[in-house]
Amino acid sequence: MNKNICFIDGLEGILKYREVDINELVELPYDAVSYLLIRGELPGEQELAEYSARLHAERGINREVMDVIRMCNLNVDAMEALRTVVSFISQFDPDLNDSSQEGNMRKAIRLIAMVPTIVAAYYRTANGKEPVPPDPSLSHGANFLYMLKGSKPDPLEAEVMEKDFILSAEHELNASTFSSRVTASTLSDLYSAVVSGLCTLKGPLHGGARSEVMNMLEAIACPENAEKFVLEKIEKREKIMGFGHRVYKTYDPRGTIFKQLSRKLAEAKGDMHWYETAETIENAVVCELVEKRGKPIYPNVDFYSGVIYKYMDIPPQLATSIFAIGRISGWIAHCFEQYEKKKIIRPRAFMLDEC
Ligand SMILES: CC(=O)SCCNC(=O)CCNC(=O)[C@H](O)C(C)(C)COP(=O)(O)OP(=O)(O)OC[C@H]1O[C@@H](n2cnc3c(N)ncnc32)[C@H](O)[C@@H]1OP(=O)(O)O
Ligand SMILES: O=C([O-])CC(=O)C(=O)O
Numbered sequence: 001m002n003k004n005i006c007f008i009d010g011l012e013g014i015l016k017y018r019e020v021d022i023n024e025l026v027e028l029p030y031d032a033v034s035y036l037l038i039r040g041e042l043p044g045e046q047e048l049a050e051y052s053a054r055l056h057a058e059r060g061i062n063r064e065v066m067d068v069i070r071m072c073n074l075n076v077d078a079m080e081a082l083r084t085v086v087s088f089i090s091q092f093d094p095d096l097n098d099s100s101q102e103g104n105m106r107k108a109i110r111l112i113a114m115v116p117t118i119v120a121a122y123y124r125t126a127n128g129k130e131p132v133p134p135d136p137s138l139s140h141g142a143n144f145l146y147m148l149k150g151s152k153p154d155p156l157e158a159e160v161m162e163k164d165f166i167l168s169a170e171h172e173l174n175a176s177t178f179s180s181r182v183t184a185s186t187l188s189d190l191y192s193a194v195v196s197g198l199c200t201l202k203g204p205l206h207g208g209a210r211s212e213v214m215n216m217l218e219a220i221a222c223p224e225n226a227e228k229f230v231l232e233k234i235e236k237r238e239k240i241m242g243f244g245h246r247v248y249k250t251y252d253p254r255g256t257i258f259k260q261l262s263r264k265l266a267e268a269k270g271d272m273h274w275y276e277t278a279e280t281i282e283n284a285v286v287c288e289l290v291e292k293r294g295k296p297i298y299p300n301v302d303f304y305s306g307v308i309y310k311y312m313d314i315p316p317q318l319a320t321s322i323f324a325i326g327r328i329s330g331w332i333a334h335c336f337e338q339y340e341k342k343k344i345i346r347p348r349a350f351m352l353d354e355c
Pocket of ligand 1: 174204205206207209238239240241242243244245246247293297300301302
């Protein structure tokens with residue numbers, strides 16, 4: 001029997017994927033974490049080499065897909081493009097209607113491998129640049145940055161990207177995973193389930209908050225403006241993006257790691273500006289909400305990840321689609337578990353009263 005995909009202790013701030021703590025997972029390659037989520041066990045050396053080789057071999061996209069990406073970037077934003085293109089590529093998958101475990105695994109590998117290529121190609125073509133083909137010698141994170149920017153990434157940025165994908169990979173029955181699982185529960189195909197996840201991740205109360213955090217940082221611009229911005233928002237009873245969580249009543253353990261990583265990047269670049277702006281926002285939100293509500297609200301996974309993207313020159317428009325690159329392994333792990341159950345998820349309407 002497989003270990004639970006995810007364990008969250010929202011009071012103590014503990015997160016595990018398949019019983020491995022997030023602080024240990026973040027030291028592994030994304031491919032190993034993806035394997036762990038989907039297969040249920042950490043891979044041995046040989047298994048990891050084989051899994052990575054399969055992922056690296058499936059990173060390319062064909063000309064028809066490139067044409068659709070070029071069409072998308074005339075009209076739609078990155079998440080709309082990603083949703084459309086993932087739906088479009090299903091027709092090229094020879095295993096689309098093979099619902100055996102092996103057929104689903106082949107689809108999973110293609111999806112995990114191709115999504116970063118789609119996001120990077122969308123970004124480059126939208127900015128009048130030629131897409132950069134994937135480099136099979138690079139890790140998941142380094143290859144994504146290479147396809148996005150067109151040059152081999154600095155090692156610290158590659159490491160941070162890899163960790164970002166790991167920290168974003170899985171979070172139990174969050175809204176997007178739930179919608180992927182519902183789709184899988186009808187025994188619909190894996191592409192359809194991933195499209196459901198993308199559609200749900202896009203909203204600003206979920207993964208869309210990551211883009212909104214970056215827009216907020218840009219609007220605030222410097223630490224001196226942060227407190228006033230926060231106080232005005234709270235006064236108007238508006239939400240501060242990147243704060244609060246349905247499950248965590250304490251600091252999100254991924255928030256702690258993202259905060260450390262954003263400080264590391266800031267120091268390496270000799271530019272504390274965005275880090276200090278973010279920290280001032282955090283202090284103001286925590287103090288003001290303790291004052292107003294008697295209890296604080298802490299940064300969630302979307303807050304300091306947005307700071308990291310600022311340091312890596314990633315535009316806000318891409319932030320949520322980059323979240324999806326990490327989260328797809330979690331969606332797929334849940335779909336596989338659901339396929340095993342062969343049971344439709346069909347809650348009753350009264351259950352929504354508790355949401
Ligand atoms: C990957 C992810 O999905 S992580 C979450 C990303 N989303 C965001 O960052 C958006 C901002 N945050 C939020 O909207 C919420 O905190 C959610 C959606 C994450 C969690 O929502 P819920 O558990 O339903 O909490 P809910 O929205 O009911 O908030 C409870 C209280 O805290 C307040 N609150 C919650 N989040 C915030 C926030 N970010 N800023 C200010 N106040 C907040 C609410 O106004 C509410 O106050 P009240 O009791 O006085 O009415
Ligand atoms: O779990 C949730 O509700 C939101 C989410 O996806 C995350 O925090 O990663």
